Amino acid sequence: SAVISQKPSRDICQRGTSLTIQCQVDSQVTMMFWYRQQPGQSLTLIATANQGSEATYESGFVIDKFPISRPNLTFSTLTVSNMSPEDSSIYLCSVGPGFTDTQYFGPGTRLTVL
Amino acid sequence: SQQGEEDPQALSIQEGENATMNCSYKTSINNLQWYRQNSGRGLVHLILIRSNEREKHSGRLRVTLDTSKKSSSLLITASRAADTASYFCATDPMNRDDKIIFGKGTRLHILP
Numbered sequence: 414s415a416v417i418s419q420k421p422s423r424d425i426c427q428r429g430t431s432l433t434i435q436c437q438v439d440s441q442v443t444m445m446f447w448y449r450q451q452p453g454q455s456l457t458l459i460a461t462a463n464q465g466s467e468a469t470y471e472s473g474f475v476i477d478k479f480p481i482s483r484p485n486l487t488f489s490t491l492t493v494s495n496m497s498p499e500d501s502s503i504y505l506c507s508v509g510p511g512f513t514d515t516q517y518f519g520p521g522t523r524l525t526v527l
Numbered sequence: 528s529q530q531g532e533e534d535p536q537a538l539s540i541q542e543g544e545n546a547t548m549n550c551s552y553k554t555s556i557n558n559l560q561w562y563r564q565n566s567g568r569g570l571v572h573l574i575l576i577r578s579n580e581r582e583k584h585s586g587r588l589r590v591t592l593d594t595s596k597k598s599s600s601l602l603i604t605a606s607r608a609a610d611t612a613s614y615f616c617a618t619d620p621m622n623r624d625d626k627i628i629f630g631k632g633t634r635l636h637i638l639p
Contacts, residue, residue: 417569455615456570456629505569509627515560516617516627520569 415440415508417519425525426496433492434522436506441486446507446516447479456505462489496526533616533633541638546603548633550616551596557619559592560627561601564613573601573614603635611637 416439426432436445447459459479460468468481482490493500503523509516534549550559558577562570574590576583576599582591589602603610613634617627 419569455631458628507570515572515575517572518562518570 414515415442415517417506417508417517419504419506419519419522421522422520423523423525425527427527428497430496431492431494432496432524433490434504434506434524436489436491436519438487438508442508443486444509445483445489446509447481447489447491448505448507448518450503450505450521452501459491459504493524496524498526500524501526533614533630535633536631537634537636539636539638540606542606542608544606546606546610546635546637548601548614548635550599550601550630552599552616552618552630553597555594555621557621559599559619560617561588561590561599562615562617562629564615564632566612570615606635606637608637608639611635 418437420435424432443463445462448456449459450456458471459474460470460481462468462481462483464483464486470476478494480492489506491504501524503521505521506519507516532551538546540546556578558575560575561573563573564570573588574583574585576590576592578594580592587604592599599616601614613632615632616630619627
């Protein structure tokens with residue numbers, strides 16, 4: 414299994430600002446995933462971040478809005494840029510050894526945009 | 528879409544009773560996973576069942592998978608107040624590498 418931590422656990426931000434969320438894993442992993450969970454909704458995959466390559470974004474998500482860094486095999490950041498109230502969500506990072514096995518999730522970052 | 532659909536959307540039962548949640552999906556999968564989420568916190572992995580498995584147990588949890596019906600069920604026996612949470616199924620489709628897809632979840636409330 415993997416132990417994942419995220420920072421910050423929650424934040425309240427003003428419209429137009431940006432927030433960078435950090436995800437730290439206790440072991441080296443190839444694939445890291447970023448999800449968004451809007452209030453009362455299920456999880457939606459934002460992007461897949463592999464170390465050493467550009468993140469792959471899902472439909473509806475773009476790099477300018479959600480830039481991702483993956484500097485090494487244990488760490489990643491997701492930035493929510495130029496925030497609006499519609500960005501208020503829980504953002505979760507996740508790791509998995511591959512699509513055939515279990516994915517583990519961080520505790521999430523609860524973001525509120527005023 | 529491939530997204531799984533949990534049924535029911537919400538469920539309230541008395542403590543000690545069994546809770547059953549269902550998940551349906553649309554295309555062939557490699558595996559299906561169940562997760563629990565307590566009050567907007569991170570997800571906790573419960574069980575992974577592979578496409579060639581029909582049933583798995585873990586403590587008070589029992590998961591079944593019927594690939595012919597493209598459905599799965601999660602049974603929690605002898606429910607406890609601490610089981611109050613949202614439960615999500617997540618499918619790993621055969622035609623989408625490395626991405627699992629979540630259903631909308633079932634909100635389970637255990638009444639004292």
